[in-house]
Amino acid sequence: MWDDEAFKALTVRAGDAWCAMPLPRVRRVIKSLKLHPLPGAGPEIAGLAEVDGEPLVILSLERLIEAPPGPAAEFPITLLVEVGGAAREVVGLAADQPGDIVYLVGSAIAGPSRGLIRGEARLGRGLVRVLDLAALGGED
């Protein structure tokens, strides 16, 4: 995926930053869920939720990518995404605004790769942070 082959990515806003994540990793995009707190959790965990009878941990995308706060979310969303490598898990990502589906080419992603952020790519709306959801896995 990260070579010269083009792949589809979904863009979303988290805080003041726009991100793009590989579309095949996105199972569903739903409106923001009712969150239940998890005492003792770090700020990266937005809370717990229920989706289709299953419990779900919702992570704050804004916190995960350390984005500065952005404008108030008019249409906050939750993305159900597959994270990890061989052993995939489904978690929720809380984001502030859905964007477009775009094509990205791995070779056009530049900048240092750190954790969840694979690098940056220039799109119509400016620089977006490209997310590597495999890196969010718990195998490490």
Add this chain to the structure above:
Amino acid sequence: MSRPPPWLLLRRHGVLWALPHAALGELSARRPATTLELRGGATLEADEVLGLAAEIEPRPFPRCARRFYRDTVAGLAVWRRQPVVLVDPGSAPPSLAVEKENPVNGDEIR
């Protein structure tokens, strides 16, 4: 076919928790919280005890979220469309620990 062992549902700090019923030793209702003494010796506190539930289907806590939540839990579940945190009786989370009351003026200090 044997029925699954029931879980004791309780609410603490606005969260639903479930404890394996077999782990419960003694339960004493006090105000404002209920104290639960476990067979293993630990004592927990709940704001409300909701009763027993057999229809709990445990799911593992996601490994990817462990780095953001260090307490030990037995997993997650859903009860009546609400997420439930499953308590590991051998290592109950600090959120369920008995809270010490603040001393009141005039209390004897030992």
